[in-house]
Amino acid sequence: MKNRIFILFAIVALSACVPASQLRGTGDLGLVVERASGSVMLIDTSTRASYATVSGLGDLSHATAVYSRDGRYAYVFGRDGGLTKVDMLRARIAARTVQAGNSIGGAISQDGRVIAVANYTPGGVRLFDSATLAPLADIPATYGDGTQRSKVVGIAEAPGERFIFSLYDAGEIWIADCADPRHPVITRFRGVGRQPYDGLITPDGRWYIAGLFGEDGLVLLDLWHPERGVRRILDHYGRGEQRLPVYKMPHLRGWAVAGRLAVLPAVGHHEVLIVDTETWNEAGRIAVHGQPVFAIAQPGGRRVWVNFAFPDNDTVQVIDLPSRSIVHTLKPGRAVLHMEFTPRGEQVWISSRDDNVVRVYDPASFREIAQLKADHPSGILLSARAFATGF
């Protein structure tokens, strides 16, 4: 009898129970996208090691991720329209939906309740409940006579439960106010320029900037004053009259801000551009090793790390912004696709797709402090993104 009672108790207790090893903080977790195998490698920046791999996420080429406000769940946006919620503690898929045919990224709302996904096919943005991935609303990116739908790019979270994004085919920027996520309210900015191909929001959530594929220059929108409309800046920024061969369009999201200066990869040139964020004029250029793809600010704002397009994609350069000089050049491996700093800046993680390796460096000494095997790693996305505006 006693045994039976104990057994009953044990069954009940065990069913409400998880292994103690899963009890951990989530602030030092992250994931590495393994694009070839449709999996994500879960990582811990305290041990500088991987602790699990989660598979079954579909086509992860160009995939990215955002995090729940508690840091427990990653929302991974696959290229095939798959939206996967990964439980970082239990190392398994918590929910998954294939919500479109072709998607390019997404964001999570300021309050953490809504996931927005930007889609190429069918063109538009879809909103989902972050707890269940249940659909909340569909925002078709219609333009022209209303039957055409534009590819959506450059989606970013903006303060006030808003998302902002650009319509590639329509040449428009839209703000979706999602305070009521079942009934988003759209503000349209028409005729902003030809083929916006990417967008970013500044870390303070004030400025949205879209790059143009179809013409030179960038488009700037002041979210403190949307009534003032868009403004063109850096009209010489872009592929220009020379129509240079561009091996890979740079990522604006890599945008590095250091004090009032920002650094942008110059399209098609072996240069990065320095931008004064008070005047939005160019404040100089720095020659670099190849065509830059990402220019990432090291926390602290003094240094900017740059990677490059093919054939220079085995190299990373480190720029000291005050002296506008290159202070270090690294060779982290073949096909360096991404770099991510820990939030206080004591580590930088760099993926080398063709060497199947992720390397971790101490940015102060440039010393390699860890090395992880990974299957064609691309994006490295840490849970600290949960705390940053824009993601």
Next chain:
Amino acid sequence: MKNRIFILFAIVALSACVPASQLRGTGDLGLVVERASGSVMLIDTSTRASYATVSGLGDLSHATAVYSRDGRYAYVFGRDGGLTKVDMLRARIAARTVQAGNSIGGAISQDGRVIAVANYTPGGVRLFDSATLAPLADIPATYGDGTQRSKVVGIAEAPGERFIFSLYDAGEIWIADCADPRHPVITRFRGVGRQPYDGLITPDGRWYIAGLFGEDGLVLLDLWHPERGVRRILDHYGRGEQRLPVYKMPHLRGWAVAGRLAVLPAVGHHEVLIVDTETWNEAGRIAVHGQPVFAIAQPGGRRVWVNFAFPDNDTVQVIDLPSRSIVHTLKPGRAVLHMEFTPRGEQVWISSRDDNVVRVYDPASFREIAQLKADHPSGILLSARAFATGF
């Protein structure tokens, strides 16, 4: 026999097991210091509720806390020299040491391995292993003939495994390089001014600023160029010739930075000071309701929230920095001691000591969205501090 095997299995499994309710992300957790009862109330900003109280932390008047890099543990610095490591998931004390007679705060190193505590008695800084709280090193704040020890104030974490702090009695600023935390290397800046009473580091980790109790003005140190020594700024900042009655010295740590402008509480005046962080000159003043204590930047950098010393400590004012005007006045309760924003800025938590309540507001609408009972609440400290330089 089967039963016995199951029982054995169950005992082993249960001992390696924790309740599933403890399995959670830590990014939305925080604590509220309950100064009268020596306890901390653990809070969850997703549910906007308290989920536990942990007692036995000693004298928590003027207490503060920092977080481990994974967000799981809070390190609470009590006034009585107690250093307590609180497990936010298991809601219990993980380790505790009474390491001095009288302490004023602390910080955690960039890599998360070292806790530094600033002490009044005996004056100095002590370093501890963040895992075990085992002592690593003692840095006595000696000055004069070497037998005197100064109170230590204004301790901050600085990039490069460093801590920076001020010596109240000695009029010095010290940088402790703790790359080898058993053998910290000290850099001393002597004669910086009379009685530095508090200090702060800017969010980018570049500038350390100490306020002076014994004379007017502030002391500025450029951590990118410590060889240039300290510089005096804002020489009119302070109690001044008039020797105004000061009901509570303002906290510099409340320092709000919005773009290139910073906001400081003016000592003894019903004003906040606007500082241009490129020139370090005053860029204006804004009249407010009382003697300001904290001036806290709302994430996004447009608005600054200010609370006040007695007898105006029932009031909070919200300043719109671009227009330099007060856009809202709140009355959150009697004796408002602290305010803390969630990292993306969609909530602000405000403690009212004498009404035994913590109120949560939506900063966009100023609407109260939650209310929590607490025992004489003071500091509100969220786990997002784990990701910010300086803490």
